Amino acid sequence: MRPLVAEIDLDALRHNYQLACRCAPQSHSVAVIKANAYGHGALECAQALESQAPAFAVASIEEAMLLRHGGITRPIVLLEGIFSIDEMALVDAHGLWICVHSQWQVDALLAATPRHPIPVWLKVDSGMHRLGFSVDEVAGLWQRLSAAPSVASLHLMSHFASADSQDNGYFNQQMALLQGLASQLDAPLCLANSPATLAWPVAHGDWNRPGVMLYGSDPLQTANDITRQLQPVMTLRSEIIALRELEAGEPVGYGGRWRAPRRSRIAVVACGYGDGYDRHARDGTPVLVNGKRCALAGKVSMDMMTVDVTDVPEAVIGSDVVLWGRASNGEMLSVDEVARYCDTISYTLLTGVLPRAPRRYHTRSA
Incomplete structure (x- = not known):
């Protein structure tokens, strides 16, 4: 699946x-x-x-x-x-x-x-x-x-x-x-x-x-001691489905918006705007790969996105990718931070996740 x-x-x-x-x-x-x-x-x-x-x-x-x-x-x-x-x-x-x-x-x-x-x-x-x-x-x-x-x-x-x-x-x-x-x-x-x-x-x-x-x-413009206690409820999670080695200067994705600044390793992730991820996400939008921060590289496609994993050599096909939420190692990526890179607010990202991304409900004690 x-x-x-x-x-x-x-x-x-x-x-x-x-x-x-x-x-x-x-x-x-x-x-x-x-x-x-x-x-x-x-x-x-x-x-x-x-x-x-x-x-x-x-x-x-x-x-x-x-x-x-x-x-x-x-x-x-x-x-x-x-x-x-x-x-x-x-x-x-x-x-x-x-x-x-x-x-x-x-x-x-x-x-x-x-x-x-x-x-x-x-x-x-x-x-x-x-x-x-x-x-x-x-x-x-x-x-x-x-x-x-x-x-x-x-x-x-x-x-x-x-x-x-x-x-x-x-x-x-x-x-x-x-x-x-x-x-x-x-x-x-x-x-x-x-x-x-x-x-x-x-x-x-x-x-x-x-x-x-x-x-x-x-929801506040500036976090306070109370808002820092909020816990993410949704983790939008996928995996790496392909890896590419690029030479410096080679483009990635539609229109070649992102070009490799050095010899780079690019991961293809199974998530796109057909799932509700915002197509307006800029290069550099944070993503967690195996719990480590990486960056979006190139335009989001309907079913896929590309991420620069040059500095995560252990990333392989099947590696865990968190678009927002909580990684397996406890590292968290706020949906609010992702929203800022998309020039929008968390409300649009959360309500925009489409049925093609199945919801799975759990309690941490289960």
Whole structure:
């Protein structure tokens, strides 16, 4: 079989979730597993966390149904709410929680007659300017929803535009607005995403929403003592399938972008953009070969990439290659570092790993 695999370390997932909880011990932490748990497998990750997480968060009914059909019984929050009125029947039947960010969603909720009242997170646009009601609309909506028989618990929710930044000006602006609203309405809050969970205790509310940090990625512009405790959950691993000896000046790959600066040894690795590895990766993008750092040499192809292993003489066909994650010798290559070489963020790399790379789940004690 083709050697490429995405290994998913469920112990690391649980460690990262517990780290999120320790960051905010007075808050409930909903585990965000939208987008197939950021590429890691939503059902498997939910099963690993169900004994610890009081609730899960997804982006759509389809994602929620995958969990329910897989046996997950914990509350599930629809972060974008319903997409059509007829979804209210599924919300009721499966005990889902919903966010409401648009008037038609409020109208659908107020018109509904569910068997059990529905927990609701009312989304405020505090400055992100994507989804949510303006500050001026919130008080009236809060009163209507609080009085509605179809509504159970009610929280204010918002999303920070710059919690990952060292410049806290805009974050402080959003936070002040939300604190004012919460005080006015005596409303419980759900605000903190991963960066706010890690770096902004002032944003810790009744509920927090850790997402990418659960998978071992550091969402902050500058690492801190807490983010250094994150453990990688996905290791994207393959093997060397061929070796080539090149003379100085010889090119490698499409367009000959990389040319050997000396007599070089090039390894061909079974992984490419057809597996989800970013085609924009620059020459020099780090790769671990037998646990030693090497560098991408040449453009990524659909099924293969080429790596300079001149300084790893023990590299042979079948040698272990880690594209990101944890090598067998314990050496780690952060997906965040790889993302920087691709001029992107870890989110796109993790969610971009395609089904052709099978997921294999394990615990280190197993």
